[in-house]
Amino acid sequence: xxxxxxxxxxxxxxxxxxxxxxxxxxxxxxxxxxxxxxxxxxxxxxxxxxxxxxxxxxxxxxxxxxxxxxxxxxxxxxxxxxxxxxxxxxxxxxxxxxxxxxxxxxxxxxxxxxxxxxxxxxxxxxxxxxxxxxxxxxxxxxxxxxxxxxxxxxxxxxxxxxxxxxxxxxxxxxxxxxxxxxxxxxxxxxxxxxxxxxxxxxxxxxxxxxxxxxxxxxxxxxxxxxxxxxxxxxxxxxxxxxxxxxxxxxxxxxxxxxxxxxxxxxxxxxxxxxxxxxxxxxxxxxxxxxxxxxxxxxxxxxxxxxxxxxxxxxxxxxxxxxxxxxxxxxxxxxxxxxxxxxxxxxxxxxxxxxxxxxxxxxxxxxxxxxxxxxxxxxxxxxxxxxxxxxxxxxxxxxxxxxxxxxxxxxxxxxxxxxxxxxxxxxxxxxxxxxxxxxxxxxxxxxxxxxxxxxxxxxxxxxxxxxxxxxxxxxxxxxxxxxxxxxxxxxxxxxxxxxxxxxxxxxxxxxxxxxxxxxxxxxxxxxxxxxxxxxxxxxxxxxxxxxxxxxxxxxxxxxxxxxxxxxxxxxxxxxxxxxxxxxxxxxxxxxxxxxxxxxxxxxxxxxxxxxxxxxxxxxxxxxxxxxxxxxxxxxxxxxxxxxxxxxxxxxxxxxxxxxxxxxxxxxxxxxxxxxxxxxxxxxxxxxxxxxxxxxxxxxxxxxxxxxxx
Ligand code: HDE
Numbered sequence: 064x065x066x067x068x069x070x071x072x073x074x075x076x077x078x079x080x081x082x083x084x085x086x087x088x089x090x091x092x093x094x095x096x097x098x099x100x101x102x103x104x105x106x107x108x109x110x111x112x113x114x115x116x117x118x119x120x121x122x123x124x125x126x127x128x129x130x131x132x133x134x135x136x137x138x139x140x141x142x143x144x145x146x147x148x149x150x151x152x153x154x155x156x157x158x159x160x161x162x163x164x165x166x167x168x169x170x171x172x173x174x175x176x177x178x179x180x181x182x183x184x185x186x187x188x189x190x191x192x193x194x195x196x197x198x199x200x201x202x203x204x205x206x207x208x209x210x211x212x213x214x215x216x217x218x219x220x221x222x223x224x225x226x227x228x229x230x231x232x233x234x235x236x237x238x239x240x241x242x243x244x245x246x247x248x249x250x251x252x253x254x255x256x257x258x259x260x261x262x263x264x265x266x267x268x269x270x271x272x273x274x275x276x277x278x279x280x281x282x283x284x285x286x287x288x289x290x291x292x293x294x295x296x297x298x299x300x301x302x303x304x305x306x307x308x309x310x311x312x313x314x315x316x317x318x319x320x321x322x323x324x325x326x327x328x329x330x331x332x333x334x335x336x337x338x339x340x341x342x343x344x345x346x347x348x349x350x351x352x353x354x355x356x357x358x359x360x361x362x363x364x365x366x367x368x369x370x371x372x373x374x375x376x377x378x379x380x381x382x383x384x385x386x387x388x389x390x391x392x393x394x395x396x397x398x399x400x401x402x403x404x405x406x407x408x409x410x411x412x413x414x415x416x417x418x419x420x421x422x423x424x425x426x427x428x429x430x431x432x433x434x435x436x437x438x439x440x441x442x443x444x445x446x447x448x449x450x451x452x453x454x455x456x457x458x459x460x461x462x463x464x465x466x467x468x469x470x471x472x473x474x475x476x477x478x479x480x481x482x483x484x485x486x487x488x489x490x491x492x493x494x495x496x497x498x499x500x501x502x503x504x505x506x507x508x509x510x511x512x513x514x515x516x517x518x519x520x521x522x523x524x525x526x527x528x529x530x531x532x533x534x535x536x537x538x539x540x541x542x543x544x545x546x547x548x549x550x551x552x553x554x555x556x557x558x559x560x561x562x563x564x565x566x567x568x569x570x571x572x573x574x575x576x577x578x579x580x581x582x583x584x585x586x587x588x589x590x591x592x593x594x595x596x597x598x599x600x601x602x603x604x605x606x607x608x609x610x611x612x613x614x615x616x617x618x619x620x621x622x623x624x625x626x627x628x629x630x631x632x633x634x635x636x637x638x639x640x641x642x643x644x645x646x647x648x649x650x651x652x653x654x655x656x657x658x659x660x661x662x663x664x665x666x667x668x669x670x671x672x673x674x675x676x677x678x679x680x681x682x683x684x685x686x687x688x689x690x691x692x693x694x695x696x697x698x699x700x701x702x703x704x705x706x707x708x709x710x711x712x713x714x715x716x717x718x719x720x721x722x723x724x725x726x727x728x729x730x731x732x733x734x735x736x737x738x739x740x741x742x743x744x745x746x747x748x749x750x751x752x753x754x755x756x757x758x759x760x761x762x763x764x765x766x767x768x769x770x771x
Pocket of ligand 1: 134135173192220222
């Protein structure tokens with residue numbers, strides 16, 4: 064796909080672009096500068112003079128370069144793109160982006176981890192934020208979601224507690240970007256509503272292979288409103304065309320050190336090379352009259368609607384096709400808000416969503432420092448803004464005239480109001496007749512049924528990974544009573560799972576725990592109104608919850624390491640490279656030294672990475688071409704063997720030419736020669752098929768034994 068030259072947001076951003084090429088350096092006041100290396104001094108050896116306004120300007124600006132990082136989702140990466148609609152959804156909504164198929168709506172999408180600081184590692188076990196800003200003709204619509212379809216808590220009131228518990232412990236600021244510590248488990252073991260999101264975090268969804276290979280979800284139930292004013296409930300989904308793929312925990316840990324920017328780099332490189340990531344937008348529509356027909360409450364954000372009950376209709380596609388020009392100006396200053404909606408979209412009464420509607424503007428006031436943050440180029444809508452809001456810190460707009468109130472006659476009554484027929488926004492007129500109470504509905508009390516469905520829906524390898532993750536995380540906690548409380552809760556989800564985890568922890572699952580189970584809920588009179596209900600298996604499995612439900616044979620953007628040294632077989636390697644590149648995979652030559660390697664054809668080939676500068680976890684697959692001299696040199700490289708052993712352990716595809724078999728035999732590879740994804744002297748097409756598997760999980764039980 065070509066970049067869209069008519070992208071209205073790109074044009075809008077251009078007004079603020081600054082390029083220094085061919086320009087003279089100036090101060091911020093436009094004064095030409097002829098020395099930026101030396102301060103003004105009394106004599107060559109000092110002292111420095113206060114008069115030096117050029118020094119003072121440079122240092123003062125530098126002193127104030129940082130702004131507070133986001134309180135959550137601080138670590139993020141973003142890109143520009145467009146959204147295109149397949150078919151009008153006017154039956155459900157009057158929103159232009161969902162009814163006008165001729166539009167290419169500009170978008171800016173930011174992906175993030177939740178718990179870590181701005182400089183934390185990308186591969187932390189965590190939820191990923193998936194926030195999309197649509198610059199629509201009717202104003203900005205933000206779909207601020209996550210890569211998991213449910214959230215930890217049911218009421219906004221609990222959010223500060225959740226975040227305080229998961230963030231580094233306050234006395235010593237440890238651990239960074241990790242939930243595996245006492246305070247987090249102390250909190251969630253007393254808050255059973257967290258169990259559903261938590262089991263997703265224990266699954267491979269929390270360690271994606273790429274930001275381009277994860278789903279996105281609006282989580283809350285929203286409303287769509289059509290021209291006739293009729294409302295339907297809706298859940299939003301993003302389905303990645305590259306499928307949903309993850310790395311193993313061992314890789315994630317190693318990537319922390321090998322490339323802590325792994326996801327950021329991957330997103331940037333893919334877009335830079337023209338391999339634009341794509342997601343389809345899906346809707347799950349529930350008519351108002353069906354609101355109460357489910358086993359769960361549609362307003363409870365810890366529940367998803369299984370796709371078996373309400374199918375996801377794919378209505379359009381988002382393509383990310385341009386990297387930001389400046390990280391700070393765009394990715395850091397973008398301000399999302401779940402309350403930014405357009406006519407045709409509205410909120411439900413989900414108590415978590417309701418709280419978010421307050422939080423997002425509020426947080427920008429301290430993060431971006433002014434109520435004028437909507438004027439920052441990345442945040443401003445593409446349609447004109449007119450109202451009577453005025454002044455404030457760093458105001459950019461120069462409002463003309465002498466009226467800044469409504470109604471007025473002196474300004475000709477302007478800006479005037481929009482009639483509904485002209486796109487004026489009105490909230491959905493939901494009837495509410497209720498007592499004012501500080502309480503939670505009993506329909507929110509089922510915390511174990513959906514985690515059970517999720518766990519049962521995983522493949523065996525996925526289930527093993529969940530057991531390993533619980534064991535790792537709880538194993539990092541120091542307090543047995545917290546671990547036991549967790550085991551008691553996990554058993555409510557699945558007995559076998561709890562047993563495995565208990566064995567790994569060397570603990571027994573307690574048969575009862577002290578009451579009340581759910582301390583997250585306020586004390587009602589007899590303390591039982593919100594006690595969790597027993598699990599109800601109203602659905603055995605849901606295929607959509609497993610990673611394999613989005614099928615793809617694509618190996619596009621997969622990174623393949625060719626392990627080579629001087630004398631490698633040029634003919635075979637070139638043939639393999641050509642076939643892989645035809646499928647848009649990325650081939651890197653990894654050699655014992657940097658510079659170039661001389662192949663059997665006497666030609667010099669540029670080395671992409673010297674083996675000491677990279678790790679096998681940075682690649683999706685390995686190919687070892689023959690060439691006696693090359694193989695002999697690689698046999699002397701311990702790191703080459705480590706490369707192979709790790710790729711085997713992580714269940715990756717490996718192709719080996721016959722001549723390179725003697726190297727392979729010196730690794731654990733010798734025990735895996737019959738493996739489906741190990742291709743010894745096979746055709747490129749076989750290797751491509753093996754890479755497309757992503758991982759041969761069947762290998763995992765045996766590969767776990769490799770001490771790499
Ligand atoms: Fe957020 N969240 N959140 N959140 N959230 C923020 O806003 C908050 C929640 C999500 O890339 C903050 O600008 C409250 C659910 C994303 O810039 C803050 C509650 C979901 C991002 C905030 C929630 C999200 C944020 C911090 C409970 C998934 C990053 C900086 C009531 C549906 C957006 C900022 C970006 C960011 C508050 C719960 C997603 C503090 C109070 C549920 C993707 O306003």
